[in-house]
Amino acid sequence: xxxxxxxxxxxxxxxxxxxxxxxxxxxxRDDIITSLQGAQTKVxxxxxxxxxxxxxxxxxxxGDNATQPLPLAGKLATLRQFNVEIxxxxxxxxxxxASYETVGVIADALHTPYLMGQKFFVVGHTDxxxxxxxxxxxSQRRADAIRDALITTFRVPAEQLEAVGLGEEQLRDPKNxxxxxNRRVQLINVGFDQ
Amino acid sequence: MALLPTGSAMAQxxxxxxxxxxxxxxxxxxxxxxxxxxxLGNNEITQCLQANESKLSQQCRADKDRVGVLLxxxxxxxxxxxxxxxxxxxxxxxxxxxxxGYVLRCILKAKPSVSNACNQAIDLAGYR
Numbered sequence: 001x002x003x004x005x006x007x008x009x010x011x012x013x014x015x016x017x018x019x020x021x022x023x024x025x026x027x028x029r030d031d032i033i034t035s036l037q038g039a040q041t042k043v044x045x046x047x048x049x050x051x052x053x054x055x056x057x058x059x060x061x062x063g064d065n066a067t068q069p070l071p072l073a074g075k076l077a078t079l080r081q082f083n084v085e086i087x088x089x090x091x092x093x094x095x096x097x098a099s100y101e102t103v104g105v106i107a108d109a110l111h112t113p114y115l116m117g118q119k120f121f122v123v124g125h126t127d128x129x130x131x132x133x134x135x136x137x138x139s140q141r142r143a144d145a146i147r148d149a150l151i152t153t154f155r156v157p158a159e160q161l162e163a164v165g166l167g168e169e170q171l172r173d174p175k176n177x178x179x180x181x182n183r184r185v186q187l188i189n190v191g192f193d194q
Numbered sequence: 195m196a197l198l199p200t201g202s203a204m205a206q207x208x209x210x211x212x213x214x215x216x217x218x219x220x221x222x223x224x225x226x227x228x229x230x231x232x233x234l235g236n237n238e239i240t241q242c243l244q245a246n247e248s249k250l251s252q253q254c255r256a257d258k259d260r261v262g263v264l265l266x267x268x269x270x271x272x273x274x275x276x277x278x279x280x281x282x283x284x285x286x287x288x289x290x291x292x293x294x295g296y297v298l299r300c301i302l303k304a305k306p307s308v309s310n311a312c313n314q315a316i317d318l319a320g321y322r
Contacts, residue, residue, distance in 0.1 A: 029209070095234045097218035097225050103234060104211030111210070111272065113302060113321055116295030148235030154210050155269060192294055 027084065027102055032109035032187070035082040039118055042191035045075060047121060047162035051140070054169040058132045065128045065177050066169045073170060080189040083172075086146060093141035095149065103146060106187065107154030115189075121162050122147050123186040128168040128177030140165025146185060162190075207271045207318045213264035220257035224250045271318035278315035282308045 053070045061068050070076075084106065087096040095103065109115055124143035126135040143163035150156040171182045214234075218225075221243060225232075228249060229242035243250060243258050250258070276283075279301055286307060287300035298321055301308060308316075316322055 029211070093233065094231065097222040100218045100234055101211050101215040104209070104214040107210040108320060111320065113295030113298035116298070117293055145233050145235060148233065150235075152235045152237065153214070153265070 027105050029105050029108040029112075032082050032084075032106060033112060033114045036080050036109070036118075036120070036187060036189045037114045039080050039189040039191040042119070043075075043079060045072065045190055047164050050076075050121070050123075050164050050166070054136055054166045057169045058136065064132075066132065066171070070166070070170055076188060082187045083184045084187065085183070086142075086185050088142055088145075091138070093138070093145040095145055103149050104154065106146075107150055107156055110150065110156045110160065111154075117160070118192055119160055119162070119190045121164050121186070121188040121190055122150075123188060124163070124165045125170060125172070125182060125184050125186065126168050127179060127182040128171060132168055134167075136165055136167030136169065138165070139167045143185070207268045207320065208264050209320050210265065210268060213261055213268070216257050216264070217261045221250070221254035224254045268320060271315070272320070275312075275315045275319050275321065279308070279312035282312040 050070070050072055053072055057066055057068060057070055084102055086099040086102055088094060088099075089096060110120070122143050124139035124146075126139050128135075140163065143165045147161045147163040150161060151158045168177070168182070171177055172184060173179050173181050176182075217239070221239075224243065224246070225239060228246040229239055232238035232242040240258070240262065243254065247255065275298070282301060282304070283297055286304040287297050290297050290300045298316075301312065301316065302322060305313060
């Protein structure tokens with residue numbers, strides 16, 4: 001069965017959540033701040049270039065799963081970042097109510113003076129189940145949905161956020177391409193705008 | 195100056211996460227029933243709940259408007275900081291380059307010297 005991307009609801013997610021319950025404490029605003037703050041200058045990296053690289057990766061290296069990291073992967077890895085889990089409906093960009101709080105915690109962090117004025121990529125990733133093109137599109141729509149919620153419901157300034165879907169092109173655990181750990185939303189600090 | 199408890203004890207606003215959690219806990223079931231296509235952003239859920247008002251659970255009906263009020267209170271508190279802290283900013287952070295939260299971070303650091311009103315505004319805004 002092709003389960004949903006990022007964390008799905010249902011049994012797989014339930015198992016994952018219970019097994020992590022002790023290792024992982026509640027998502028805190030200050031953890032996000034600590035992980036994201038400290039960018040000094042603007043990073044020369046564009047969201048559209050990143051999207052383009054993911055698309056080209058599928059064309060250039062076709063097949064069931066990605067075999068090559070994106071050219072920008074190394075640069076992205078050096079930036080201040082934080083992973084969150086947000087659950088969506090199956091095959092949909094609709095954020096489940098259970099994850100509203102998580103989006104709210106991100107908003108709380110982004111509104112503080114510690115992260116104010118900096119630019120962030122909201123990057124959606126899937127696991128490797130299903131077609132790569134499909135996953136790429138779904139992850140983009142899901143990243144867009146998170147950005148939309150942050151800039152409308154929680155009024156984070158729109159110019160601070162860019163949504164990027166990378167599908168299954170940048171797996172967190174390439175040795176276990178179908179693992180849940182690959183489904184995630186990355187917040188990446190790409191520095192100050194001015 | 196009257197004796198006050200520590201600044202944060204006076205805070206009367208709640209953070210965005212705490213506010214929106216009320217929506218999922220009080221209205222989660224109703225959202226699942228009546229707002230299957232609606233997303234959190236762009237006011238979709240709020241409008242959907244409004245449109246289905248008569249069918250909502252008592253809990254959801256009682257709490258959904260409160261969520262909006264809590265979010266508004268936090269936005270208003272954030273918007274008020276500049277004015278409330280204006281004098282303190284002039285006094286303690288005059289040389290700080292404006293933008294990117296630099297001035298507010300200076301005000302946060304200057305807490306012991308900053309006026310009670312400004313410290314309270316900072317707390318209400320969730321900036322600390």
